[in-house]
Amino acid sequence: MPMSTIKRMSNILWHQYKTIFAHYPLALMGLVGVGLFILVALLAPWIAPQNPYDLMTLDIMDGLLPPMSKLGTGTTAWLGTDAVGRDILSTVMYGLRISLFVAFSAVIVGTILGVLLGLLAALKGGWVETIIMRAVDLKVSFPGILLALMLLAIFGTGVDKVIYALIIGTWASKARLTRSSALSEMQKEYIDAARLAGLANWRIMLRFLLPNSIAPVLVMLPMSLSGAIGAEATLSFLGVGVPITEPSLGLLIANGNDYLLSGKWWISIVPGLVLVTLVLCINVVADRIREHNNPFLQPRG
Amino acid sequence: MMNSSTLLEINNLSVSYPLAKQEDGDDAVDFFALKNISITVNAGQIVGVVGESGAGKSTIGKAILGLLDPRAVVNSGQILMQNKDLLASTESALETLRGRQIGYIYQNPMTALNPVLTIGEQVIEAIEANTDMAGAKAKAYAIKLLQQADVSMAEDRLSKYPHQLSGGLCQRIVFAIAIAAKPQLIIADEPTTALDVTVQKSVLETLLKLSRRNNVAVILITHDMGVVAEMCEYLYVLRHGQHVEQAPTATLINHPKHAYSQALMASVPRIEKRIERFVLPQAEQATIANAALEYLLDKQVDTDVAEVPVLEVKRLAKIFTTPASLFKPKQDFCAVKDVSFQVHKGETVGIVGESGSGKSTIGRLILGLHEITEGQVIYRGQNLATLTDPKDRRDLCLSMQCIFQDPYSSLNPRMTAGENITYGLKVHGLIGAHQAKRLAQDLMQLVGLQPLDSDKMPNAFSGGERQRIGIARALGYKPDFIFCDEPTSALDVSVQAELLNLLKDLQQQLDLTLLFVSHDLAVIRQMCDRVIVMKDGEALEQGDNDAIFEQPQHPYTKQLLSSMPRLTQLQ
Numbered sequence A: 001m002p003m004s005t006i007k008r009m010s011n012i013l014w015h016q017y018k019t020i021f022a023h024y025p026l027a028l029m030g031l032v033g034v035g036l037f038i039l040v041a042l043l044a045p046w047i048a049p050q051n052p053y054d055l056m057t058l059d060i061m062d063g064l065l066p067p068m069s070k071l072g073t074g075t076t077a078w079l080g081t082d083a084v085g086r087d088i089l090s091t092v093m094y095g096l097r098i099s100l101f102v103a104f105s106a107v108i109v110g111t112i113l114g115v116l117l118g119l120l121a122a123l124k125g126g127w128v129e130t131i132i133m134r135a136v137d138l139k140v141s142f143p144g145i146l147l148a149l150m151l152l153a154i155f156g157t158g159v160d161k162v163i164y165a166l167i168i169g170t171w172a173s174k175a176r177l178t179r180s181s182a183l184s185e186m187q188k189e190y191i192d193a194a195r196l197a198g199l200a201n202w203r204i205m206l207r208f209l210l211p212n213s214i215a216p217v218l219v220m221l222p223m224s225l226s227g228a229i230g231a232e233a234t235l236s237f238l239g240v241g242v243p244i245t246e247p248s249l250g251l252l253i254a255n256g257n258d259y260l261l262s263g264k265w266w267i268s269i270v271p272g273l274v275l276v277t278l279v280l281c282i283n284v285v286a287d288r289i290r291e292h293n294n295p296f297l298q299p300r301g
Numbered sequence B: 001m002m003n004s005s006t007l008l009e010i011n012n013l014s015v016s017y018p019l020a021k022q023e024d025g026d027d028a029v030d031f032f033a034l035k036n037i038s039i040t041v042n043a044g045q046i047v048g049v050v051g052e053s054g055a056g057k058s059t060i061g062k063a064i065l066g067l068l069d070p071r072a073v074v075n076s077g078q079i080l081m082q083n084k085d086l087l088a089s090t091e092s093a094l095e096t097l098r099g100r101q102i103g104y105i106y107q108n109p110m111t112a113l114n115p116v117l118t119i120g121e122q123v124i125e126a127i128e129a130n131t132d133m134a135g136a137k138a139k140a141y142a143i144k145l146l147q148q149a150d151v152s153m154a155e156d157r158l159s160k161y162p163h164q165l166s167g168g169l170c171q172r173i174v175f176a177i178a179i180a181a182k183p184q185l186i187i188a189d190e191p192t193t194a195l196d197v198t199v200q201k202s203v204l205e206t207l208l209k210l211s212r213r214n215n216v217a218v219i220l221i222t223h224d225m226g227v228v229a230e231m232c233e234y235l236y237v238l239r240h241g242q243h244v245e246q247a248p249t250a251t252l253i254n255h256p257k258h259a260y261s262q263a264l265m266a267s268v269p270r271i272e273k274r275i276e277r278f279v280l281p282q283a284e285q286a287t288i289a290n291a292a293l294e295y296l297l298d299k300q301v302d303t304d305v306a307e308v309p310v311l312e313v314k315r316l317a318k319i320f321t322t323p324a325s326l327f328k329p330k331q332d333f334c335a336v337k338d339v340s341f342q343v344h345k346g347e348t349v350g351i352v353g354e355s356g357s358g359k360s361t362i363g364r365l366i367l368g369l370h371e372i373t374e375g376q377v378i379y380r381g382q383n384l385a386t387l388t389d390p391k392d393r394r395d396l397c398l399s400m401q402c403i404f405q406d407p408y409s410s411l412n413p414r415m416t417a418g419e420n421i422t423y424g425l426k427v428h429g430l431i432g433a434h435q436a437k438r439l440a441q442d443l444m445q446l447v448g449l450q451p452l453d454s455d456k457m458p459n460a461f462s463g464g465e466r467q468r469i470g471i472a473r474a475l476g477y478k479p480d481f482i483f484c485d486e487p488t489s490a491l492d493v494s495v496q497a498e499l500l501n502l503l504k505d506l507q508q509q510l511d512l513t514l515l516f517v518s519h520d521l522a523v524i525r526q527m528c529d530r531v532i533v534m535k536d537g538e539a540l541e542q543g544d545n546d547a548i549f550e551q552p553q554h555p556y557t558k559q560l561l562s563s564m565p566r567l568t569q570l571q
Helices: A003-021 A025-047 A088-124 A126-140 A144-155 A159-186 A189-196 A201-213 A215-237 A249-257 A266-293 B057-065 B091-097 B119-130 B135-148 B167-178 B197-214 B225-231 B249-254 B259-267 B291-297 B359-367 B390-398 B417-427 B433-446 B451-455 B463-476 B493-510 B521-527 B545-550 B555-563
Strands: B006-017 B031-042 B046-050 B073-081 B102-105 B185-189 B217-222 B234-239 B242-248 B311-322 B331-343 B348-352 B374-379 B400-403 B481-485 B513-518 B530-535 B538-544
Touching: A003 A025, A003 A266, A025 A088, A025 A266, A088 A126, A088 A159, A088 A201, A088 A215, A088 A249, A088 A266, A126 A159, A144 A159, A144 A215, A159 A201, A159 A215, A189 A201, A189 B400, A215 A249, A215 A266, A249 A266, B006 B057, B006 B217, B031 B046, B031 B057, B031 B073, B031 B217, B031 B242, B046 B057, B046 B225, B057 B073, B057 B102, B057 B185, B057 B217, B102 B167, B119 B135, B119 B167, B135 B167, B167 B197, B185 B197, B197 B217, B197 B225, B197 B555, B217 B225, B225 B249, B234 B249, B234 B259, B242 B249, B242 B259, B259 B493, B291 B433, B291 B493, B311 B359, B331 B359, B331 B374, B331 B530, B331 B538, B348 B359, B348 B521, B359 B374, B359 B400, B359 B481, B359 B513, B390 B400, B400 B463, B417 B433, B417 B451, B417 B463, B433 B451, B433 B463, B463 B493, B493 B521, B513 B521, B521 B545, B530 B545, B530 B555, B538 B545, B538 B555
Parallel strands: B046 B217, B046 B234, B102 B185, B185 B217, B348 B513, B348 B530, B400 B481, B481 B513
Antiparallel strands: B006 B031, B006 B073, B234 B242, B311 B331, B311 B374, B530 B538
């Protein structure tokens, strides 16, 4: 890619950022929040006080300590410890890593898959479109969680299996959205011009249809991200999600569930609050982006 | 014949839209939609306000009714209706004025009527709101109004919904609503732009009749010089919100004084006589020695023999089938029926017809964008449907190109102008990647654009400029045959004239063969050597330009020609 293109793209992005967030402090806070969460997740192995999955560093004597307690090693567990003596702050940092990784990979793969299938349906029509769109109908006729539970019952559990289940949950709405906007692009004359130029279908799809019909999907993206985080947490809480060796936020909440009534609130509440804050931050950003792209939702100035 | 009683007087009206402050610190200058406009309308007089897009014509109509956009600011001026200043009136005073004293006719009748109410409900609602009639009396009056507006079978129409009626009928119903309370003034904003020319003629006759009978003044806002020539006594010409010239219609059309009016009149395609080129003030001859010209003239072996027609269409037919559904059996719609014609090298053949006549479908069949139901298209002696060798087929197909109707949708908005022009050429390896930029610039220059603008995105260009980019794109393939699908119908008349001149120049220089589709008889008259008249998918008449326009044989052709508003009827 030539320098000028990169420069133009970054200019566009900067301009977009300014018009979307400049005068909306709440949305900006959300954006900063999301950024911080991602940073913490990425840096967890270096900034966490303890590696909660290294059994050598754990001491069962440190179990169930309330926040601000001193551990046997001399460090302070700012947010308390769980039943096996893991520092809650560290488990949450590592849990955030898993949660975000699962959600991001599922949404990215699901979106790519859905967008490509939607474009294909719009471009090809006929039986290709019928098969793709009936598959979409089939998918959306199941409640999301039920479908994921069924799939996990078939696949078995594991981080990769949860990602597959969430991909299957994500692609359909993207395919439907992309198809509808691609269909209206198909009516435009530049597509005819591309046909007259004798271009192959895949070129028309990727260079002509894709860039012009992707906008609604991009607007929806943050929303599906928070949806995927929530869905993964639900599945893990129910015990069909990620394995105990790689606990996500949902599994951490489930871990503390048994201790809630005995006054050991921190084990569940801390990862719960982090989950809520994370989803809230993403949703505030998502709302702002949606509002920006829908003139009917724009506040009258 | 001046009527002494002044009905409406607009004095020095200026309307502006404040623009948002730019972040870079530049103080945005407010956009003036109107600047010091003064218009006088006498009782019963039909006054035309003409100008190209962005002239501020519609703003005048909205300002009179107090329906300006909330962001608009009236900077100065008065609108006096019988010595009462409308700009100083309260909203409730204006509400009683709208409908009762001033009627409004909209551009698109299909959207002006409420689709979920019957015609009767809408007409009667207007009557009950603006007069003291109600119930059965209002209904009887509604029927009378529809009859006055020349709606046939008026009583039956009351129970119909707008979508069940044609555009022309809907516009007549809008007329009936506008005259319900016997207003003194009707503002008609492009009342016939959405209608076919034969319908336009009768709708305008009705408007004229209503105005005469009830002594209603009309402000006719339009871009169509033919329409004002037939309708108006007095004209105002506007440009960029500013007053250009005002004069009685005949004077203004035959002897425009201002340079802009002169250019405008020179741009209007005339139907009476075919001229070589439009005589425009900034007449740039596109014969600059250009590298692109060399590229275009350097074609592969020219196998064409003059005797063989470039394009031969034999008994072409197209049936669109709506697939059967649960509630409806499958339906066939015959868009093109048994059409045959030939196009020879270097000539321009025109297809003229109203909407739905199948004229664009023919082009799409020839280009292979639709599948042919029956008949053959023979291009350069080869039947494309039976040609199997992929390379021959590709070369043949690429030498047929198209100039599209809507410049706003015919370019890929996510590619630069240059990329739009050369993308296909690069994909096929017809030019190297390093030559592409150069070629795009040369082609841009050939069609009269700035070469360095090839790096800009399509949204940086105006409609006319985009259409030029579309022409450059078509030329890049070194075409022999170009299908022009109403290439100027979305453009202003002065831009249209420049573009038509460009097409003529390019045709001469490159020996192009054109098939030119248009609904505008005058454009066809100026552009084409031979003409095909189409209606409902059938070719009713074919012949030389002069023969069709001077001695039409088919009754429909005669009707079309007599419907066409003419500027010369004034003398």
